[in-house]
Amino acid sequence: MATAVVETGERETYLNKEYGIKSWLLTVDHKRIALLYLAGITFFFFIGGFFALLIRLELLTPAGDLVQADTYNKLFTMHGQVMVFFFLIPAVPAVLGNFLIPIMIGAKDLAFPRINLLSWYLYIFAGILMLYTILAGGVDTGWTFYVPLSTEFLKTNVITAALAVFIAGFSSIFTGLNFIVTIHRMRAPGMTWNRLPLFVWAHYATSLIQVLGTPVLAISIVLVALERLLHLGIFNPALGGDPLLFQHLFWFYSHPAVYIMILPGMGIVSEVVCCFSRKRIFGYQAMAMALLGIAVVGFLVWAHHMFVAGISVYAALVFSLLSYFVAVPSAIKVFNWTSTMYKGSITYQTPMLYAFGFVGLFTIGGLTGLFLAALGIDIHVTDTYFVVAHFHYIMVGGMVMAYMAGMHFWWPKISGRMYPEGWGRLAALIVFIGFNLTFFPQFILGYMGMPRRYWDYSPAPEFQILNVLSTAGATILAVGYLLPMIYFLWSMRYGKPAPDNPWNAAGLEWTVPSPPSTFNFDEQPVVTWEAYNYDEIEGEVPGAH
Amino acid sequence: MHTSPVTTAHHETHENPALLHHFATAEQQKNAASFGMWVFLLTEVMFFGGMFCAYLVYRYWYFGDFAAASKSLDWRLGAVNTAVLICSSLTVAMAVRCGQVGKQKAMVVYLALTILLGLVFLGIKGIEYRDKFVEHHVPGQSDFQLKEAIPRQPGVLANQQHAQVYFSLYFAMTGMHALHMIIGVGLFAFLTYKAWKGAYSPEYYTPVENAGLYWHFVDIVWIYLFPLLYLIDRHP
Numbered sequence: 001m002a003t004a005v006v007e008t009g010e011r012e013t014y015l016n017k018e019y020g021i022k023s024w025l026l027t028v029d030h031k032r033i034a035l036l037y038l039a040g041i042t043f044f045f046f047i048g049g050f051f052a053l054l055i056r057l058e059l060l061t062p063a064g065d066l067v068q069a070d071t072y073n074k075l076f077t078m079h080g081q082v083m084v085f086f087f088l089i090p091a092v093p094a095v096l097g098n099f100l101i102p103i104m105i106g107a108k109d110l111a112f113p114r115i116n117l118l119s120w121y122l123y124i125f126a127g128i129l130m131l132y133t134i135l136a137g138g139v140d141t142g143w144t145f146y147v148p149l150s151t152e153f154l155k156t157n158v159i160t161a162a163l164a165v166f167i168a169g170f171s172s173i174f175t176g177l178n179f180i181v182t183i184h185r186m187r188a189p190g191m192t193w194n195r196l197p198l199f200v201w202a203h204y205a206t207s208l209i210q211v212l213g214t215p216v217l218a219i220s221i222v223l224v225a226l227e228r229l230l231h232l233g234i235f236n237p238a239l240g241g242d243p244l245l246f247q248h249l250f251w252f253y254s255h256p257a258v259y260i261m262i263l264p265g266m267g268i269v270s271e272v273v274c275c276f277s278r279k280r281i282f283g284y285q286a287m288a289m290a291l292l293g294i295a296v297v298g299f300l301v302w303a304h305h306m307f308v309a310g311i312s313v314y315a316a317l318v319f320s321l322l323s324y325f326v327a328v329p330s331a332i333k334v335f336n337w338t339s340t341m342y343k344g345s346i347t348y349q350t351p352m353l354y355a356f357g358f359v360g361l362f363t364i365g366g367l368t369g370l371f372l373a374a375l376g377i378d379i380h381v382t383d384t385y386f387v388v389a390h391f392h393y394i395m396v397g398g399m400v401m402a403y404m405a406g407m408h409f410w411w412p413k414i415s416g417r418m419y420p421e422g423w424g425r426l427a428a429l430i431v432f433i434g435f436n437l438t439f440f441p442q443f444i445l446g447y448m449g450m451p452r453r454y455w456d457y458s459p460a461p462e463f464q465i466l467n468v469l470s471t472a473g474a475t476i477l478a479v480g481y482l483l484p485m486i487y488f489l490w491s492m493r494y495g496k497p498a499p500d501n502p503w504n505a506a507g508l509e510w511t512v513p514s515p516p517s518t519f520n521f522d523e524q525p526v527v528t529w530e531a532y533n534y535d536e537i538e539g540e541v542p543g544a545h
Numbered sequence: 546m547h548t549s550p551v552t553t554a555h556h557e558t559h560e561n562p563a564l565l566h567h568f569a570t571a572e573q574q575k576n577a578a579s580f581g582m583w584v585f586l587l588t589e590v591m592f593f594g595g596m597f598c599a600y601l602v603y604r605y606w607y608f609g610d611f612a613a614a615s616k617s618l619d620w621r622l623g624a625v626n627t628a629v630l631i632c633s634s635l636t637v638a639m640a641v642r643c644g645q646v647g648k649q650k651a652m653v654v655y656l657a658l659t660i661l662l663g664l665v666f667l668g669i670k671g672i673e674y675r676d677k678f679v680e681h682h683v684p685g686q687s688d689f690q691l692k693e694a695i696p697r698q699p700g701v702l703a704n705q706q707h708a709q710v711y712f713s714l715y716f717a718m719t720g721m722h723a724l725h726m727i728i729g730v731g732l733f734a735f736l737t738y739k740a741w742k743g744a745y746s747p748e749y750y751t752p753v754e755n756a757g758l759y760w761h762f763v764d765i766v767w768i769y770l771f772p773l774l775y776l777i778d779r780h781p
Contacts, residue, residue, distance in 0.1 A: 108567035111577040177584050185577040186567075215588045219595035223717060231685030232713035233706065234599060239685075239713075240706040245602055249595050524569070 013416065013515045028113035029518055034099035035414070036120050040127060041095060042485065044086035047134075051079035053478060056438075056471040062464050064456035072455035073140035074156070078133075080143030081161060085168045086127055088399055089257060092264035093175055093210075094123070096406045097203045099414060101179060103509040103516060104197050106188025106525040111181040115174050122171035129164035133157045142453070144254070145220075147235035147246045151227040158228060162221045169214045169221075172260075176210030179203050188508075190527035194288075197507055197531045198281060201288040202267025205295040209256045209263075212299070217253035220246060247309055251302035259298040262362070262394055263291055265402025266333055269355045272405050273337050274532045275505040276352035276541060277344025281532050282336045290329035290336075297325050304373055308382045316375055323373035330366050334359060347541045349503070350424030354405035357432045361397025365390060368443065383453070386446025392439045404431065404484065412498030416515040417491045421543070423483060431480035437473025441466035503541050506532050563749040575751050582755040586762050589725075593766055596718050600773060603710050609695035612778035613703035614711035617682060617693050619673065623775040626669050630764045633662035637757040644750030649743055652753070656737040659760065663730040670723055677712070684709035684716070696778045715774055722770060725763045732756050 014031045017023075024032060055075050058066040067075065098116065102109050110116050133139055139161040141150040150158050183196070183204050196204075224246070226232045233239025235246040274281050281287055303311055303319040311319075337359050346352070368390040371377045381387060411419050445466050450457060457463050501510040508527070512520055529536065561571050568574040604611045636658040643652035681688045691708040695701045736756055739745065745753055 111567075112581060113565075113567065173588055177581060177588070180584055181577050181581045185573060185580060211584055211588050212591055215592035216595045219592050219721075222721075223596070223599070226713070226717055232717065233684060233710045234713050234717070240607075240704075240710045242602065245599055249598070519566070 011513065012517060013513070014518045015416070015515050017518050026117075028109070028117055030098050030102050030110050030113065030116060031414075031516065031518075033113075033116050033120050034095050037090065037094040037098060037123070040120075040124055041087055041091050044082050044127060044130075045091075045481075047131075048079055048082035048087055049478065049481065051075050051082065053474060055079060056474040058455060059457075059467045060471045062456070062458040062461045064458075067455075069455045070140060071138075073142075073453070074138035076453055077140050077142050078138055081139070081165065082130060083395075084143055084257070084261075085165050086123075086130060088261040088395055089172055090123060090168075090175070091403055092268065092399070092406065093179070093203055093206055093260075094119070096268065096403075096410060097179065097199075097206075097264060098175070100410065100509055101182060101200055101203055102186065103512060103520050104200055104507060105183065105186060105191050106508050106521065106527060107182065107186035108519045108521065110178045111186055112178050116178055119171045119174040119178070122167050122174070126164045126166075126168035126171060129160055129167065133160045133164060136160070144250060145224055145246075146250075147224060147227070147241075147243050148238065151224055151236055152238070159225055162225050166218055166221045169218045172210050173214045173218075176207035176214070179207040180211065183207075188525050188527055191508075192527075194285070195527055195529070195531050196288075197267075198270035198284070198287050198291070199264075199267035201291050202263045202265075202270070205291040206260050206263045208292075208295050209260050209298065213253040213256040213260075216249055217257075220249040220253070223249075244306070244309060244311065247306050248303065251305045252299075255302040255305060256295070256298045258391070258394065259294055261399045262402075263294060265358065265399045265406075266291065268402045268406035268409070269337060269358050271505075271507070272351045272355040272409050273340050273359075274534060275409070275503050276349060276355070277341045277346050278534050278537075278540070279340055279344040279532075280530075280534055282339035282342075283332070284531065286332055287336050290332040293329035294326060297322065297329070301326060301373075304378070307375060307378050320373055320375050324370065327366065327370055330362075334363055334366075345540065348425070349408075349541065350419070350421060350428050351405045351409035353425060353428040353432075354401050354408065357428065357435075358398055358401040358405065361393050361401060361435070365393030365398055368393065381446055383451055384446035385442040385450050385452055388452050389439045389442035389446060392442070397435055397439070401431070401435075404428070407484070407488070409503070410509070411488065411491070412502045413509060413514050413516070415488075415492055415495070416498050417495030418498050418502065419484075419491045419495060420487050423487045427480050427483040427487075430476060430483065434473050434476030434478075434480050438470050438477055439473070441469045441473075445470075499542075504537060504539055506534055506537055561748060571748065578751045578755060579758075582758050586758060589762060593718075593721070596714065596721065597769070597773075600714050600718065603707075603714065604773075604777070607704070607707035607710060608778075609698065609701075610703040610707035611711045613693040613695045614682075614691055614708040614715075615775060615777035616696070616779065617680065617691060618715075618775050619676070620775045620779065622669055622673050623771050626666050627767065627771050629662050629666045629669070630767050633659050633666070634761055634764045636662065637760045641750070641754050641757045644745050644753045645747060647747045649740065649745070652745065653737055653740045656733050656740055656753075660730055660733045660737065663726055663733070667723060667726055667730070670719065677716075682712055684712040696780065718770055718774070722763065722766055725766070729756070729760050729763055732759070 014029055024036065027033060054067070055072070058064065058072055064072065098110070136157050139156045139158055141154060141158055141161070145158070145162065183200060223234050227234050227236055231239065233241045235241040235243050237243060270281055270287060301319060301323040303315060304323045307316050368386070372381065372387065372390060408419060408424055445463055448463065450460065450463050498514040500512070500514050508525060511525070564571050564574060568577070636655045640652050640655035640659065643649070643655060677683055681690050683689060689705065689709055691703055691705060693703050695703055733756060736753055740753070
């Protein structure tokens with residue numbers, strides 16, 4: 001990164017202001033902390049991906065032949081824990097949100113810069129604990145830590161894994177707290193709530209969930225640890241406790257956590273779709289309220305993870321109905337993105353390709369979610385690959401696609417360099433094909449009855465062909481994720497210097513230089529325009545044709 | 546909340562040394578800090594909420610056993626501790642008031658008194674914990690036994706397993722509360738030192754105010770814990 005200075009001249013940026021490891025590890029600049037997060041998150045993404053590839057390799061043949069059954073349990077557990085707590089939840093908020101929210105609202109930094117750095121250290125400390133857990137033999141509770149399996153029966157490293165998740169949770173809480181206060185108190189003059197970019201609204205909704213939900217996960221995990229270490233009877237039925245209580249507490253956080261993962265992605269897609277359609281967002285207020293709506297309704301649907309766990313049928317009916325309600329704000333978002341594109345002057349740069357992927361795949365993921373909210377169908381497909389396919393369409397097809405869209409969209413701002421557009425489009429295409437090949441067969445597998453978390457399916461060899469397709473897709477997907485990793489690194493040294501506004505886009509972040517200076521703005525900006533004022537911006541996306 | 550080490554040439558030197566570089570005014574900074582504290586307290590409500598939820602479920606299921614186990618606690622010690630904490634909330638409020646009107650020395654005294662009351666609470670709590678160990682009321686231990694009859698059912702002893710659930714929650718809830726007290730005492734030790742050094746003035750006493758909010762929250766948790774744990778079904 002040091003070389004960025006040479007071409008961009010003498011201008012001081014957040015990247016060249018100071019050098020040396022200390023200037024990074026002790027920084028309180030939200031942009032540098034975002035890059036620290038980027039390093040950690042990329043690392044854990046590939047760790048989690050590595051476990052996924054091993055899982056797919058094992059399922060290539062019906063017999064359990066590549067790894068032992070216990071090892072397989074550890075693989076899917078650690079795949080889940082690493083991906084959920086160390087990639088999906090922090091990725092967009094801690095990297096892109098951290099970098100962009102202060103700039104988008106016209107502030108010099110987040111409200112609490114040192115708490116921001118503390119969040120990163122908590123994340124890294126939790127990550128080291130997770131790595132220790134992996135190297136010390138792993139953990140096989142499933143990512144959900146269900147009791148009494150986790151508190152009584154397993155001999156693996158449950159405590160260190162639980163501690164890692166607990167600490168990562170606090171990192172997440174502090175990020176959310178920082179965002180809420182920043183968005184309330186640090187907006188520039190004229191940046192009213194109704195002028196906020198939807199990216200900021202999305203992070204506001206996300207932060208509400210982080211702040212209200214994560215503490216409940218924290219206490220549940222503390223109670224699991226107490227039960228395991230000191231044999232306090234809280235969840236274990238053998239000690240007078242109730243395992244369903246744990247499931248209620250766990251999903252009270254972990255269902256809304258799904259929206260922690262997807263809402264920031266929805267924010268990214270709103271920015272990208274407007275820019276590459278050269279249009280104002282369709283129904284700005286409906287979009288903002290839909291984000292908050294998803295966050296609120298998302299807190300009322302957790303027990304749909306427990307339809308077969310033995311909850312009362314009346315509770316199940318209510319939770320089923322409430323789960324359907326999530327579809328309303330979700331559909332508002334999909335229809336409004338589509339309406340934004342309608343009659344827009346659309347160009348097909350890499351971020352837009354990922355955004356297209358997001359809208360389509362999120363829709364499939366969301367509609368199959370309705371199958372799962374229906375009590376009758378849910379009983380048939382519970383714990384099958386149908387569920388696995390459904391949430392991977394939201395997590396990978398939705399969140400990761402949006403994350404890649406955002407990384408490409410704002411990479412020129414972050415690094416001051418352009419990524420190679422041709423390679424970008426190719427990678428987007430490979431990811432889309434690889435993703436669908438990996439996960440679409442799993443819908444069929446699940447509907448046919450293949451259970452999740454099974455290591456050996458030799459009684460049903462007819463499942464093999466779909467599993468082979470899925471494994472082949474996973475390999476293609478891996479190539480699609482490695483490519484951007486390579487060309488982003490390449491572009492930091494060899495990429496074309498980025499102009500301040502490479503997409504001719506609206507938003508305060510495009511009014512500051514690429515890369516920005518340490519305090520973002522030399523003078524306090526005053527906002528006099530609505531978000532996405534593309535009707536006032538002349539011209540196309542540069543280099544579109 | 547010290548002065549940030551980051552200062553640059555194109556940022557004018559502010560008159561208030563406590564104003565951080567990224568805030569426009571001291572008022573904005575104070576608003577942000579206190580709003581941040583309220584949001585943090587919201588997370589604390591949810592954190593304790595998980596345990597209160599567990600308590601509700603099991604108290605509903607095992608009411609008689611919970612009432613019997615509750616009788617084994619010494620309500621006098623709990624009541625004294627409640628009084629101690631309410632007094633400490635008063636001393637904290639006085640310390641914040643001293644910040645508003647700029648009485649530095651009195652603030653040091655009130656902060657020190659708060660620490661003292663916090664330590665008295667923790668000491669009494671320690672005695673209560675010791676009693677539980679002596680009486681074999683510690684859940685998860687092989688020698689656990691509770692010889693307490695269920696109220697209004699003479700001769701019917703509490704179910705030992707259900708009583709253990711009560712004591713599990715008792716130790717988890719009061720233990721987590723005590724941990725918050727210890728953190729609070731540490732916080733006030735730091736603030737007392739800073740106040741003694743003259744760090745606070747009517748223009749800047751946000752840390753005292755925020756620590757005060759935290760302390761009041763911890764007190765309120767105890768105000769709920771006391772009746773829920775000590776006074777389930779007591780009759781003279």
